[in-house]
Amino acid sequence: MLISATAKLYYQNPYWRECTATVLQQITDECQKNWVVFDQTIFYPTGGGQPHDTGYIGKQKVLDVEERDGVIWHQLDTPLTSDQKQMQMKIDWERRFDHMQQHAGQHILSAAFAEECKATTISFHLGQETCTIDLDIKELTDEMAKEAETCANQIVFENRDITARFVNEEELEKYPLRKKSTVEEDIRLVIIPDFDYNPCGGTHPNRTGEVGPILILQWEKHKGHIRLEFTVGKRTMDLLHHKHALLRQVSRVLQTNEAGLLEAVLRVQEEQKRLTEELLQVKEELLTYERDQLLSSAEELHDRILITQLYEERPLTELQKVAQLITGQATNAIVLLITGGVKQQFVCACGTGAHVEMNTWVKHILPRVEGKGGGNVLIAQGGAASRYSLEQILEYARDELYMLLEK
Ligand SMILES: [Zn+2]
Numbered sequence: 042m043l044i045s046a047t048a049k050l051y052y053q054n055p056y057w058r059e060c061t062a063t064v065l066q067q068i069t070d071e072c073q074k075n076w077v078v079f080d081q082t083i084f085y086p087t088g089g090g091q092p093h094d095t096g097y098i099g100k101q102k103v104l105d106v107e108e109r110d111g112v113i114w115h116q117l118d119t120p121l122t123s124d125q126k127q128m129q130m131k132i133d134w135e136r137r138f139d140h141m142q143q144h145a146g147q148h149i150l151s152a153a154f155a156e157e158c159k160a161t162t163i164s165f166h167l168g169q170e171t172c173t174i175d176l177d178i179k180e181l182t183d184e185m186a187k188e189a190e191t192c193a194n195q196i197v198f199e200n201r202d203i204t205a206r207f208v209n210e211e212e213l214e215k216y217p218l219r220k221k222s223t224v225e226e227d228i229r230l231v232i233i234p235d236f237d238y239n240p241c242g243g244t245h246p247n248r249t250g251e252v253g254p255i256l257i258l259q260w261e262k263h264k265g266h267i268r269l270e271f272t273v274g275k276r277t278m279d280l281l282h283h284k285h286a287l288l289r290q291v292s293r294v295l296q297t298n299e300a301g302l303l304e305a306v307l308r309v310q311e312e313q314k315r316l317t318e319e320l321l322q323v324k325e326e327l328l329t330y331e332r333d334q335l336l337s338s339a340e341e342l343h344d345r346i347l348i349t350q351l352y353e354e355r356p357l358t359e360l361q362k363v364a365q366l367i368t369g370q371a372t373n374a375i376v377l378l379i380t381g382g383v384k385q386q387f388v389c390a391c392g393t394g395a396h397v398e399m400n401t402w403v404k405h406i407l408p409r410v411e412g413k414g415g416g417n418v419l420i421a422q423g424g425a426a427s428r429y430s431l432e433q434i435l436e437y438a439r440d441e442l443y444m445l446l447e448k
Pocket residue numbers: 144145148231241242243244245
């Protein structure tokens with residue numbers, strides 16, 4: 042059955058929130074979704090960068106709205122019964138008006154960029170929280186953005202008319218369009234007199250004052266263009282409220298007012314840097330103390346000294362540091378530090394006067410503890426299979442060291 046095009050009431054009056062419509066057809070698609078066509082509708086379908094409306098038709102929730110060949114299809118959460126012919130439609134007005142603000146705000150901002158910066162808008166995306174436009178320029182400075190934003194908000198403050206009318210190609214030529222229409226017939230022109238003439242199928246408020254504040258948030262380079270993020274209308278107010286609350290919270294935490302905030306943050310940063318340096322110094326002192334403790338517990342080994350120690354759990358890097366502090370202090374020292382934890386690991390180090398090769402020692406220990414490791418003559422390290430206790434590792438390492446020294 043051929044269905045005639047749906048009468049689009051949102052073009053007659055974008056402020057209509059409710060209407061009655063007659064059911065023309067209902068189908069269930071291959072994904073088990075219910076779609077209904079009416080003689081007329083106030084539900085705007087996805088298109089022209091604007092998301093579809095939601096709302097209710099009778100008691101049924103409208104989940105999606107699509108246009109195909111002039112026919113508007115409404116996806117309902119449950120099918121209509123055969124006796125449901127005349128239905129009451131109601132759109133989610135808050136969502137629609139938000140879309141109207143974002144869409145018209147985009148027209149104004151794009152026109153302002155064209156006017157102030159000779160930058161053409163090549164695409165628009167209306168997102169859940171913010172909107173973006175892609176501008177056909179390579180660079181955007183703070184000054185340029187500020188000028189365009191000021192110009193856009195000036196148009197809002199002047200509360201100019203926004204009108205929309207369908208024109209044919211001939212009439213279209215009379216208007217100073219910034220971009221060519223993508224459709225050839227039923228061209229809908231959205232007009233802000235003496236400012237912007239834009240072919241667009243979206244919904245817009247009647248006056249620029251209803252658009253509300255336009256705020257540029259940030260921009261970045263994207264595929265050779267500039268992608269600019271902004272908010273319009275109530276979204277701008279919500280965002281500013283949120284930011285203001287956050288600033289107040291942070292000010293309270295830092296015990297300052299908004300004007301002193303930056304200074305307070307810099308002070309905290311400076312203080313943290315100082316404390317980190319102090320902490321490093323204290324750690325260094327602790328390690329030195331530990332070095333001296335370990336040196337005092339050293340056992341004599343011919344003309345060398347041997348220092349061994351077991352740890353429940355310590356990072357290998359810390360053990361290397363302690364070992365090197367000892368061998369730096371006592372050149373005849375041989376150090377073996379073993380730690381448990383996630384892995385059993387050990388560090389072997391010696392001073393330049395000890396005359397033993399640490400990598401050779403480790404190479405002899407490894408087969409006995411089923412481990413892997415390596416290093417150089419002065420410091421080497423290895424891991425052991427988990428079934429060997431720290432005491433066993435120590436015992437095997439000692440055996441190997443005595444054998445090495447006897448050679
Ligand atoms: Zn539009």
